[in-house]
Amino acid sequence: MSQTSLRTSCLVYGLLGPLEVRDAQGGTLRIPPGRQQTVLGALLLEANRVVSVDRLIDIVWEDEPPRTARxxxxxxxxxxxxxxDRARGEETIQTQAPGYRLRVADHQLDLTAFTAARAAADAAVARCDDLEASRLLGxxxxxxxxxxxxxxxxxVLQTAAAQLxxxxxxxxxxxxxxxxxxxxHHxxxxxxxxxxxxHPLRERLRGQLMLALYRSGRQSEALEVYRRGRETLVEELGLDPGSDLQELESAILSADPRLLLPDSSSAPPAPKDDDPARAALAPFQLPRDIADFTGRTREIEEIGALLSADGGTATRIVVLSGAAGAGKSALAVHVAHQLAESAFPDGQLYRDLGASGAAPATAEDVLGRFLRALGVPGEAVPETLDERAELYRQSxxxxxxxxxxxDAVDGRDLNALLPGSSSSAVLxxxxxxxxxLAGARVIEVEAFDAAQAVAMLREVIGRDRVEAEPEAARALVRLVGGLPLALRxxxxxxxxxxxxSLGWMLERLSDERRRLDELAHGEMMVRASLAMTYDGLDxxxxxxxxxxxxxDGxxxxxxxxxALLDMDVYGAGDLLEQLVDTQMLEISGIDADSSPRYRFHGLIKLFARERLEHEDADEDRRAAVERLTGGWLALTAEAHRRLYGGDFTVLHGTGTRWPLPERHTQGLLADPLRWLEAEHGxxxxxxxxxxxAELPETCWDLAVSLxxxxxxRCYFDDWERTHDxxxxxxxxxxxxxxxxxxxxSLGSLHxxxxxxxxxxARLEPxxxxxxxxxxxxxxxxARRNLALLDHIGGDVAAAxxxxxxxxxxxxxxxxxxxQAHVLGQLGHIALVHGDEDEAGRRIKAALEVxxxxxxxxxxxxxxxxxGELLLRQGRLEEAQATLGELLERVRAVQDINGRAxxxxxxxxxxxxxxxxxxARERLLEALECHERLRDERTGAQARLDLAEVxxxxxDRHQAARHLGRALPSFEEFGMxxxxxxxxxxxxxxGPV
Structure with missing residues (x-):
């Protein structure tokens, strides 16, 4: 066949939008939605490469393929x-072990054309041909x-689509x-x-808009764009804008001539086209980077190279090892921020394992948090460690x-937390x-050398002060042994x-020479430095x-x-600010009542706990815990009251509560469920x-209130753990x-x-x-829950x-x-048994209550x-209005179970x-929710109803497909x- 005839008979495939196949005359070839579109999309993403049958099974069914999947x-x-083949006239999909290959010429796939045009545009930019680059990008x-x-x-396809x-x-x-x-610019x-x-978090776009507005004579609007961006970044991520955006704001404020076009009085340098794009990430769990981070240039380059390198089929693992206070965590977070945009655009998962603390995180807990961050609903998080690890690797x-x-302690304990593919990396x-930890590359994080340590001093306290007393600066570095935490x-x-002056600081440190001598001996360096600051506090x-x-936390x-001090919030706040001023605490954010939130550095917390054990009596510590847990109990109980309208369906003990002032309570619990979620840990x-602390009344009251x-939120693991x-x-x-x-309560959980x-077994005792x-x-x-058990088991009379x-x-x-819940259940029993009048009375009475x-x-x-009753009564318009309003409500609060x-x-x-x-749209939405919840029973019923539609x-083929998926579930559950x-x-x- 000649090249000309080939082009006239070929198909054109589209991935850059809805999946599309067009013939030589421009007509659209219909690909049935569902499985065929998914398989075609997978083959096109790997065009001209073999895609295994196992890979296609994973893409189509993800976790639970049927027995007949192949x-x-x-x-x-x-x-x-x-x-x-009918449309093209020749074979398109070839069978080639271990799967299939879709033959596609370069001109047949829009993605190939896009990639080629983008590469040509980059080459045009490199040779300073902006007109050609503009044409190619267009x-x-x-x-x-x-x-x-x-x-x-x-x-899987949606993950690839997000990258496109x-x-x-x-x-x-x-x-x-x-x-x-x-x-x-105009x-x-x-x-x-x-x-x-x-894309409000994308700083490159924001900077481009600021520059376009400035060059158009709209300076105030450009600065307003910066201000809004800073507020968004702080609110969403707890971060200030990056250095490029901050420098651009400063340049606009000072009317820097370098912002003008090259043909103006003073030309700016060419913009950097190779700046990595800040991806709109989910998840993004990194703590904030340190604004004045200095040094570690060699380590940063080495870590970046190891994490970004092609590891073949193995997951890249880098371990930062060093003494306490060496700055391992700060270095890890700094490198992660640097690599986030360019090397890891699909997200950053972070967890402090707390190995140096009293209650290290378990693998089950870490995996549960990671799976939620990766989009797995709480209801779908597996119960066992092995199942969680498997789903985590797949996600x-x-x-x-x-x-x-x-803060890990044992490499063998980390294996469950490692991804299974080479696309991700671990730090x-x-x-x-x-x-x-097999296959890990270890980098030793040591104390700063003299030059790096002086650079840190210069960054934190100012270049002028260090250059005015260079000898004192070097002496200070020597006294703290270059340890980053002590130096900071x-x-x-x-x-x-x-x-x-630096000399006065040096003299003060010299007065405590015994402690400073200890800075040369492992952890004692940190302890002595912290003691020096601690002793200066009120x-x-x-x-x-x-x-x-x-x-904890x-x-x-x-x-x-x-609560810990049994004093007013404002007085305690003043003391907290003293601790912030001396770097013993950091500000971590703003609470719902507009008060700050604080955090410890892990080593400082260990030091504080040591001092607590040495300086405070057991009864004083217990009293403080009683007030603290009493505060959490008071707020949790109030959150329940606001959600339920009172102390309903909950039992309380006689433990001491420590109530907050009304103003703070109102602010914190403006959204009670959101507060509970935020303070979950x-x-x-x-x-x-x-x-x-042997406060059993408070303990059980708080557990059941939670x-x-x-x-x-379907936190079943926490429900069981706290109750045990x-x-x-x-x-x-x-x-x-x-x-x-x-x-x-455990009966309700089961x-x-x-x-x-x-x-x-729980409810009857x-x-x-x-x-x-x-x-x-x-x-x-207890009787309500036992009745529900009988109801589910089919013993309606006993229920x-x-x-x-x-x-x-x-x-x-x-x-x-x-009362309302029981009346509703009685109404449901009446409805199932055809007594619609009684069902209506019960449900309406429940709604009134x-x-x-x-x-x-x-x-x-x-x-x-x-809505179910209205449906049975044939009052379809009323049922539609009632259920439609409810659907909007559950969508708004992200209640996936209710949506389903x-x-x-x-x-x-x-x-x-x-x-x-x-009907099709709503049933597809329900089916999507059921599948996310892994609810095969009700999901199968949704498939049956969808098939009828x-x-x-x-669409008989799709109907048959859904029926084929539903039947095994009906048989399994005896439906x-x-x-x-x-x-x-x-x-x-007909069959599938």
Whole structure:
């Protein structure tokens, strides 16, 4: 075949927008959505390379492929090949072990054309031909039709699409740079304004807009763009703008002539086109970088080269090893920030493992946090370590991400936290060399040499002061042994007291020669330096520093200091600021009540804890813990009251509470659930602290009160862990009511996890204990949960009787939310059994009680039941309005469980109304949620309902596909009625 005939018969493939295939005449070749589009997208991303069948299975089904996955892939490829070959007239997809290869010429794929045009534009820039570069970049961007691969559902494809979208944005930035050099600043303002609105954290775009506005005579607007950007960066990331943006602001303020075009009075240097783009990252967990970080040039280059190098098939691992206080963590964070944009655009995961502390993080906890950051819903986080590690490796597969594991102790314990592919890298800090971490490259982080140490002094206290006393500066460096932490503390004291000379500082240090001599012996260097600062504090500040070491976690709110000292918040705040001034604490952010949050450096916290053990009596430490945990309990209980309208569906103990002033409480709990989420770590730690301090009443009260958070966010691990700790505490103290409350709550946990035998094993002893104790409220809670067990098990009569008894108990106690929940369940029983009138009465009565309580969470469940009733009664328009409003509410609060159920029910209603397109959209949304939750049971029902809609829309193939996926689940869960419906429908549409 000649080259001419080949071109006239070839297909053109599009990845830069919705997946598209066009024939030689410009017509669109329809590729069925779903599996065929996913497989074609995967083959095109690896055009002219073999993609294995195993890889295609992973892309299509991700975690749980069916037993017939290989056969289904073969069928899918066969159908896809037939459609493409008919349009082209020759074979397109070749079978080649271990999979398939899609033959594509360069001119057939838009991605290839984009890459070639971008490379040619870069070459034009290199030879200073901006006009040609502008033309080529324009051609490259014209190939885009929207977000890459939009419409495809595969998570793997969407990860690749995100990288393509990043390349598009980088090209738009490059075009803006060229346009600015060509004097097109007026024309660029509109587009750059839109881009900055879409990507507010991208500093390169913001700088381009500032320069375009400045050159257009709009200086004040340029400065306003900087101000808004700084506020966004601080609010979102806790970071100030980078040095380039800060320098640009300064240049605008001073009307620097170098900002003008080359043909103006003074030309600026050419912009740097090779600046790495700041990717819009998720996740981005890095702590903030140190603004005045100095030195370590050799180590930074070596670490960067090792992490960025091609490691073949192995994960790149770099360990920073050194003595305490050598600056390992600061160096790791600094390098990670430098590499984030260029080498690891898909995210940075960070966790302080706390190996040097009293409670090091477990691998299960770290993996749980990482999986949530990678987009796995709380409900879908596996329970076991092995399952979490497997899902973690899969979630990182193909991502260019950096994992930072700070303060590790044993390399063998880190294996579960390592990615499985070579696309990601790991940076570890440790006091040891971690010999058990196979394949790691170890870099020793040693003390500063004289030049680096003097450079740090110069950066922190100012060049003039160091150059005025060079000998004193060098002597100070020698006295602290070049240790970065000790040197930074000395420099901070000088910076805070500008009237002190370096000679006076040197004399003060010399007066404490015994301690300074110890700086040459390992950790004693840090301890002596910290003691020097500690001894200069006021007595109250010293006491506060010691007591703050009782708080688990590096960061804490202002009010905790007030609780520890039993004083007002403002007085405690003044003492905290003294500790900040002396570098014993750092500001970590601003709380919801506008007060600052603070954090320890890990070594300073260890020092403070040592001083606590030496200087404070046991009874004083216990009293401080009682106030601190009492503060967390008071706020948690109030958060529950605001969410539920009162102390409903929760039991409380007699532990001491330390209430905050109303103004602070109001500010912190303006959004109660958000506060609970933000303080999650502290609250869980407070349960352990109360147990360790032998405060069992506070311990169990706090544990059960936290179920408000655990249930809403599916923190099942924390739910179980805190309750196990509290159970041990109450049993040791002989608190039967506390034990019953915890057992009842654990029964709810097992119900949430569908562990029905375990739930009954907890609930029945709890109910018996409550009855013996005469605790009617606790008994009502236990009976409600036991009724739900019977309800799920099919014993409706027993469930109805227990619900009735629970209702009486809730009424006697005045628990409105409990009443509303039970009435709703009784309404559901009536609805299932066809008594629509009784169901309506029950649900409406529940809603009236719920409105009286003022709690919004139970109302959503009740109105969902009402929507179900309206559907059964044929009042479809009312059902659609009710469920539509509910769907918006659960979307707003990111309730994925609620979205799954409500979108599913709304899809059924839309179908009954004849709105098939709307029904398909809602059912697809429900199915997506079910799959994220890994809820095979209800997900299969959603597939069945969706298949019925697809049949009406004429998409028989997709209908058959969903039915084929649903049937095994129906059979597994014994859903015979649904299985029968699926088989009957499958017979009408044919096999998958």
């Amino acid at each position: 056969t289904q892939i073969q069928i899918c490829v066969s159908q896809l090949r037939a459609g493409l 051609e490259a961007l014209a190939l885009w039709r929207g977000p890459a691969l939009s419409g495809t559902a595969s998570r 979208d990043e390349a598009r944005l980088s090209a738009r930035e490059a075009l803006a740079d060229v346009g600015l050099r060509l004097g097109r 024309a660029l303002i509109g587009e750059l304004t839109l881009l900055v609105d879409e 990182l597969a193909g991502r260019r991400a950096l994992v930072i594991l700070d 570890v800090t440790s006091r040891s060399r971690l010999a058990g 503390i000395v420099a901070a004291r000088l910076a805070a007291r500008r009237h002190w 007595p109250d500040a010293r006491r506060l520093l010691r007591l703050l070491s009782l708080i 590096p960061a804490f709110p202002t009010w905790t200091a007030a 502290h609250l869980v730690s407070a349960v352990s602290a109360a147990a360790a 179920v408000t958070l655990f249930e809403a 700790i509290a159970l041990e505490a109450v049993r040791r103290a002989g608190l039967r009511r506390g034990e019953a409350a915890l057992q009842c 119900l949430s996890r569908s562990r029905l035998p375990q739930a009954r 709890a109910a018996a204990a409550f009855e013996e104790l005469g605790d009617l409220h606790g008994l009502a809670l 109805a009787e227990l619900y009735g008894q629970a209702l009486e108990g809730f009424r006697a106690h005045g628990d409105l939310t409990g 719920c409105r009286a309580a003022g709690g919004g969470r139970i109302e959503v469940q009740l109105r969902y039941r009402l 159920r409500i979108a599913h029910r709304l899809g059924v209603v839309e179908h009954r109304l004849g709105r098939t397109e709307a 697809l049949v009406e829309l004429g 015979t009625g649904a299985a029968g419906r699926a088989r009957e429908l499958l017979r009408t549409v």
